[in-house]
Amino acid sequence: MIVKVWPTVSPQSRSSPTPDAVAILRLEQLTRIFAVGDQFVRALDGVDLSIGTGEYISLMGPSGSGKSTLLNILGLLDRPTSGEYWLAGERTSTMNDDRLADTRQREIGFVFQFFHLIHRMTAVENVELPLMLAGVPMAERRARAHEVLRRMGLEARVDHRSNQLSGGERQRVAIARAVVMQPKILLADEPTGNLDSVSGGEVVKIVEALHDEGLTLVVVTHDQAIGSRAHRRLLMRDGKVVQDVSG
């Protein structure tokens, strides 16, 4: 259902979130068309979606159905070809490049399938990166990065470079990096796709713990077991959301 008049976002409640809590993301007739040679690929084909603050959502669907495309647009890494996207009540289509970057920095955390740690940096330096970009002074950001890594159970790994870490540890460092700025939204694109089931399980536990603290969580996954843990499960096919199941 599309709400025409958009309520202003009130401070999010830290108690158990309900699906119809204050909506933080809203998409309206969103399309994303890629030009490939003289062909056009409709990666997203009219998506209407509203996500409330503190929701826990899984996004599933066959390969090529548009999951990553949707996630990238939600994360302001990509812009839709048409349609509207409101983030925290603000129209994103009018934001300029710097504004998009700043919003990304403040509001959104990303977790990727391939971790994307910078190899030449240690775990704690990787986690410090967003704080550094935001201009947080050295001492403060080191303390904050240490704190988040500790919560990920990585206090013994802070000074290791990524090639000295296991896959599961790398992904936990990446999650620490994604949440160290205390964003409202965590977007994860197949976060367990490159992990064994044990490490994958740990990663799921961690993001769910973060969700319990109020983080809005969107997880793209091919793993039915993981997908079914979400409170709201979206199924995509051919660029459309074809199923939206809550509870």
Place this chain on the structure above:
Amino acid sequence: MKLADRHRVAFGALARAPLRTAMLLLATAIGVAAVLVLTALGEAARVYIADEFQSLGTDLLVVMPGRTETSGAGAGMMSGATPRDITLDDARALLRSSAIATIAPLVVGESSVSVGSLERDVTIMGTTASYATIRHWTMASGEFLPDVDMDRESPVCVVGSTIGSELFRGEPPVGRWLRVGDRRCRVAGVLARQGISVMVDVDTVVMIPVAMAQSLFNSAGLFRVLIQARSRDVMPAAKRFVLATFRQRHHGEEDVTVITQDAVLQTFDGILGALTLALAGIAAISLLVAGVLIMNVMLVAVSQRTQEIGLLKALGARRSQVLALFLTEALYLALLGALAGVLAGFAGIWLLGNLYPAFTFRPPVWAVLGAVLLSMGCGMLFGILPARRAARLDPVAALARR
């Protein structure tokens, strides 16, 4: 992003790719060092020549046969028509001016010189006693040519120190006789050792009275007349007098060239200054090459670090931040390379100074500053393209790159 952090990240990236960094530093350093060494060479030549002419004295005028429009070294020899000879009488006439202190006629030629069976081909300079005064020459032993009338062919000579000890096998030459061509003369003195002065190796010349040289080479004409003015201030008056005298004596024709130290010096200064500039230009090209190299390697770095750039953007880095990061890296390369180049350049110059102590090797300040600034400029200029490419990368595509 804090400035210190930007530098830390850029430095970290450079430190983590030591080979690439070392190559770029080397390229830049070579360019900067080349500028320093080459300009130091040019300057050394300029200073050396300037000093040489300064040693002649600044109150010196030189008359040479032939008319030329431009003043300067050797210009008199370039005019087409055969000029009238300058004779000893012409030279003597110059002494009438109160602006002129003294003159020395000069005839130069090659001749064989022998003592017993020892024979050498040497440069013969025919002149008078005042030549030593004008050139501030000193004697190692004995006397210079006697102060007699310039027409007189007194059978005396003066030898350079090298030729003296060669001809007399190390024995004192003063008072001994030697043969110059078909003439005999007694050695009056040995010149103090002074090496090459104004292109002539003084140590290997034999000097004889000007009249003897004229008959030896069978020519009435003088090669030069050196004139010492009474002071620097009367130089223009002396020059006017010389020109007027020759016009009168040569039937109204002004067929001699009078050059002054200043003019010669200026000409050499101009030529050598241009040489230094040309050398600097050549060296600057190597800096440009270094700049292009920096650009290429930075472009490779950008494509190697595409994922990293995508990640930075996903973490909220603005375009300007990514741009600044890569520019800082390029600037670091240029600056460190320039510093290394300055060190290497001065090391090379120090080495040159030890190899050739007769010269003063010192790069001009403008060359040092210019080289450093130019390399920084190149770093910036050639760093901008890769940095912009990095800043404009589409984050989704960048992250997808494997």
